[in-house]
Amino acid sequence: MDEFAAEKADDGDPELGEVYTHESVSFDSKDVGEVGSAMEVLTRVDLDLAYSSEKLVNLDKLLMHVLACENDLEAMALASDSSSINLIEKALVFDFLSGFLDSEVRELANFMGDLQTMTVDARQKISVFGHMTEVFIVMEVKLHDSEELLKQSQGQVLEISSQSAKLQRTLLAFKHNDWKYDRGTSLSENGEVLNMDEKPKLQTVEQKRHILRMLEKSLGRELDLEKKLSGSKQNEEDLKLKLHLTEQVAFCMEEAAEVVWGRFLEAENFTEVLMGTSKELVGRLQLVQFSLNGTMQREDEAKRKLLDCMEELKGKETVLKKTESRIAELITDNSEVCTLREKVKFLEKQLEESDSNLKIAKASNEEKEEQLREMENIIESMKENVYIAESRAESAEAKITQLTETNVDLNEELSFLKSTNDANTKKVSLLEKQLRGLEIQQQHAKASSEASQEQQNMLYAAIWDMETLIEDLKSKVSKAEVKTENAEEQCTVLSETNLELNKEVTFLRTKIERLETSLEQAGDAKVVSAKDINVKTNVVMDMVMQLAMERERIQKQLSSLAEANKILAAKLKKSERSTFASVNERGGTNDKAILSTKRGATNATSGEASEAVVDESSSDAPLREVETMSFASPNSATNVAEGAVEAELHGPNQ
Known part of the structure; x- marks a missing residue:
């Protein structure tokens, strides 16, 4: 048992191992077990502190990137030449990164709280070893160092959390202003948006009235179409075929998304390779700096020797004067x-x-x-x-x-x-x-x-x-x-x-000049590699955002198709019920008329479904075209909708 505890002590800390070897005569089996548990707690605290410090470094880098995105977003919002699509893309990237930063900071703060409790437990365990002076002193020193590191890391976490809160406030301001940077808007202490310049709302009221009129017209046309639903059964097969085609298109889009995801993974691997190369370059730079320090020390020694020789020469000159x-x-x-x-x-x-x-x-x-x-x-x-x-x-x-x-x-x-x-x-x-x-x-x-x-x-x-x-x-x-x-x-x-x-001094100076040139070249190469890495990371982030937008668009299309199917099924059920009721009332004399009305309704429904599918297939255009259509004026959208409805009304009549 004592040998096992000694090995544990040597693995955890060599100083504690030496103390244990010095005081192994006075230890009991209980003391050995308590020392082992305390050492395990201390090593766990050290490892957690190292992990938290690495995570803090990564969060600092992410915070710098988010602040750069914020500056770019403000510049684009203030500029009049910038397009709204690029502004929204930048805003979405900023939203995603700020949310990710906030979640990581909260997780790290919780982790720091757990570490605080672990240090308190470790101090309680170490207080038992008061009779073991050397062991107690060594453990107390280690625990004090870990507590200082924990306090420093907590201060850094508080700074990062304050920065993330400011970023969230700016994000709320952008969302409130429809992704437009308004200097009149400000944020209160609770994060609520305060608009200093209240705009008149007459334009919004007129737009609402116009929209209501258009909705009334569309409701009337829908009533006309519901009358013609009885002739839409013939086009159900075409609609099913088109649904099958849309499913195939969705499957192809999923495959394309998988391909893009594979490219994204390849880009991540490439970024990891670039990080490895950058670390190698940093190691080489450190070696060059070490060699430079050695040469500087040699040069200092040579200068000291020269000074000693000059002093000896002065002494000998005085002796010559005396002679x-x-x-x-x-x-x-x-x-x-x-x-x-x-x-x-x-x-x-x-x-x-x-x-x-x-x-x-x-x-x-x-x-x-x-x-x-x-x-x-x-x-x-x-x-x-x-x-x-x-x-x-x-x-x-x-x-x-x-x-x-x-x-x-x-x-x-x-x-x-x-x-x-x-x-x-x-x-x-x-x-x-x-x-x-x-x-x-x-x-x-x-x-x-x-x-x-x-x-x-x-x-x-x-x-x-x-x-x-x-x-x-x-x-x-x-x-x-x-x-x-x-x-x-x-x-x-x-x-x-x-x-x-x-001669030696001249040789050392030439060496120093060569090393300085090599350092400058290495610094230039490092700057170039950092620029390439930043460009590639920006490209990867843009691809990720495009993938997310494509995925959302596909999901919306699928949901709209499912809702259209449900509506069509409900309408078909209603038409069938109405036809059955009319058959029961009029008898068999009017069967042919009912069949003709059913065919007309099915034709109308199939035409509507085909037009919906055509509209959804036309929405498979690039993301920028869809967003430009979404940002078009409401008058143009209503005009397009009216034209489509009139075409559908005149189509079956012709």
């Missing part, structure tokens, strides 16, 4: 280096002069060469230390771009080396003091040697500083060159990607 500014700074530094080189040359000249002075001092101080050599060894050791420091500085300069903290350490080491150099200079000064104490006589030579040594130390320090600066500048220049090369490479790559993106 150019740094290169300008390096150029200024190079100018400073040139000035320093000039200073170095000047110092070299001073060194040469000091060397010459040293040579003189060495010539004078040969005895102290050993001490000076020791001092030179010390200076060489200091130079080695300086070279070691320079190597360390070069390695630190190579790591400056990656590690800024090591630069601080190197600066500390450089300061430490400078302090050691100062200490060494202090030691040299102490030694010079000792030399001064030992050799008081050579104070001037010592002073000159000390000055030369100090100048050498200063020169070595300046040279070392200049070399470090030059190496720093070279490293910076090389880094700037590498950065510029990388920027140029990136610019080339970006230009290539920009060209590719431009």
